[in-house]
């Protein structure tokens with residue numbers, strides 16, 4: 001369980017995140033959605049301990065974050081950030097092996113097993129021996145996703161719920177790998193291995209994969225609820241200041257699109 005009470009963040013007198021409560025106590029796929037600069041990455045950094053809140057408290061499984069050692073916390077939550085450079089010439093294999101660094105007690109046999117499994121499932125074989133920094137943007141994202149998954153793997157019992165924080169993980173991925181990553185993250189939740197808390201911009205993919213959505217605007221969480229409650233087209237249109245409509249296909253699939261310019265949204269004299 002993660003419980004954040006009235007957490008906020010400010011810097012040099014500028015309030016970047018207004019006080020917010022956030023609790024998650026079951027396996028769920030949570031998407032943090034909102035316009036650029038809304039405070040999404042800031043919230044994810046605070047919740048994953050990548051940044052210290054200016055006020056409020058955060059606890060994991062009832063224990064305040066301040067009381068956790070990094071070594072211990074790393075086994076329960078992993079954070080994939082937006083920037084993918086690594087300040088050294090490590091190979092992809094070394095980057096992945098580093099994720100197992102906090103499991104010295106785990107037998108090498110399990111480390112090898114889990115590494116082979118994730119490398120195969122994410123199709124990373126072909127660049128294992130390449131220098132990480134020479135990979136393309138999308139390839140780096142796939143390796144980083146593998147790294148955070150490896151970080152959370154432990155032998156035996158799955159309990160307690162683990163937390164996978166992903167900040168814009170779809171950046172640079174082609175459409176195949178966007179879907180594969182989201183399916184993998186969804187399976188992580190459905191297999192009861194943990195919760196996924198992800199910042200993303202694609203509202204259609206958000207609707208397809210999320211259980212719960214936190215909608216942010218101007219440093220505030222303006223809605224937090226089930227995906228179908230939050231992703232009301234009127235609310236989304238107001239938040240993004242662009243007219244969006246929800247379409248239901250014949251097979252029942254729901255998707256969103258921008259109301260076309262043939263509507264009265266734009267001044268046609270400018271076209």
Ligand SMILES: Nc1ncnc2c1ncn2[C@@H]1O[C@H](COP(=O)(O)OP(=O)(O)OP(=O)(O)O)[C@@H](O)[C@H]1O
Pocket residue numbers: 011016034035036037038039040041042043
């Ligand atoms: N350390 C900082 N110092 C000053 N301003 C900051 C700092 N961190 C974030 N900000 C500002 O706070 C706002 C929120 O930033 P944040 O990265 O959380 O937004 P975001 O919703 O993730 O945006 P995007 O969708 O563009 O990635 C932005 O205007 C950003 O410039």
